[in-house]
Amino acid sequence: MKVWINGDFYDRDEAKASVFDAGFQHGVGLFETMQARENHVFRLDDHLRRLHDSARELGLTERLQEQPLAEAVQRTVEENGFPKTRVRLTLTGGDLNLLTKDGVSQVDPTILIVAQPSTPYPEDFFLNGVTVVVSDGRLNPLDPTSGHKTLDYWKNIRALQLAGARGASESLWFSVTNHLACGSVSNIFLVRDGVLLTPLAHGEEPEGGLPSPVLPGIVRRTVVEAAESLGLTVKKEMLTIDDVHTADEIFLTNSGWNVLPVVQVEQHLVSSGPGATTKLVMQAVNALVESGS
Numbered sequence: 001m002k003v004w005i006n007g008d009f010y011d012r013d014e015a016k017a018s019v020f021d022a023g024f025q026h027g028v029g030l031f032e033t034m035q036a037r038e039n040h041v042f043r044l045d046d047h048l049r050r051l052h053d054s055a056r057e058l059g060l061t062e063r064l065q066e067q068p069l070a071e072a073v074q075r076t077v078e079e080n081g082f083p084k085t086r087v088r089l090t091l092t093g094g095d096l097n098l099l100t101k102d103g104v105s106q107v108d109p110t111i112l113i114v115a116q117p118s119t120p121y122p123e124d125f126f127l128n129g130v131t132v133v134v135s136d137g138r139l140n141p142l143d144p145t146s147g148h149k150t151l152d153y154w155k156n157i158r159a160l161q162l163a164g165a166r167g168a169s170e171s172l173w174f175s176v177t178n179h180l181a182c183g184s185v186s187n188i189f190l191v192r193d194g195v196l197l198t199p200l201a202h203g204e205e206p207e208g209g210l211p212s213p214v215l216p217g218i219v220r221r222t223v224v225e226a227a228e229s230l231g232l233t234v235k236k237e238m239l240t241i242d243d244v245h246t247a248d249e250i251f252l253t254n255s256g257w258n259v260l261p262v263v264q265v266e267q268h269l270v271s272s273g274p275g276a277t278t279k280l281v282m283q284a285v286n287a288l289v290e291s292g293s
Contacts, residue, residue, distance in 0.1 A: 023092025129263030147202025249275030
């Protein structure tokens with residue numbers, strides 16, 4: 001396996017980063033997880049635009065160039081040559097000076113790109129759906145890093161561990177205002193009377209409203225586009241646990257599984273299997289990923 005670091009390829013066992021790197025020392029950094037089919041990275045431009053916007057908004061760097069980075073991602077995928085690839089792009093603060101006068105780092109970031117075989121998920125997940133639980137934690141919309149894909153992922157991983165210990169596949173997060181937000185590693189959609197409902201994401205808030213702690217997922221955006229092309233209505237709005245309990249269908253989205261049906265939330269049975277709307281959206285999104293659209 002070849003790993004790309006700051007412009008050069010290294011064998012996996014020779015790839016190194018400084019122990020003084022801000023990503024290691026302080027968890028300062030961002031990442032993107034992408035998928036590729038036969039060397040084509042799905043929605044690469046969308047991923048890099050989100051990374052660029054977050055890096056600028058959080059003061060990590062203003063010098064990130066998307067085109068050279070896209071070329072580096074493509075080269076890494078081709079260098080490793082897997083039929084189905086999981087791509088992880090990590091951007092850290094490098095040897096970061098935390099006391100810059102303008103609040104923006106002038107240090108070149110560390111950029112790491114890893115391409116691995118895609119994780120195979122059990123077919124049963126998609127045929128019969130999964131159970132999810134509700135995290136005891138709450139997301140704070142006033143946290144300036146909320147709604148960004150930062151390296152501070154400990155709470156997400158811990159929630160997944162606790163969910164797995166209870167026989168669940170994902171953990172749902174609510175905000176401190178008790179509004180539905182997302183999964184630990186996913187966005188969420190509810191379906192009621194054939195209408196898709198999803199929580200407002202970062203950048204979609206109404207003027208004067210609270211910031212959203214929800215990451216604007218790339219597959220989430222793909223679902224919205226696919227659903228609208230199918231003639232389905234999609235609403236982005238503030239949702240509560242009552243909306244979860246009254247949903248006809250629920251599904252989760254991310255760049256690993258695309259669309260994942262949910263049939264049970266805690267002890268509440270949503271459905272006996274994936275619903276008709278979920279199946280329709282799942283089929284449309286999978287087709288887009290496989291075709292590279």
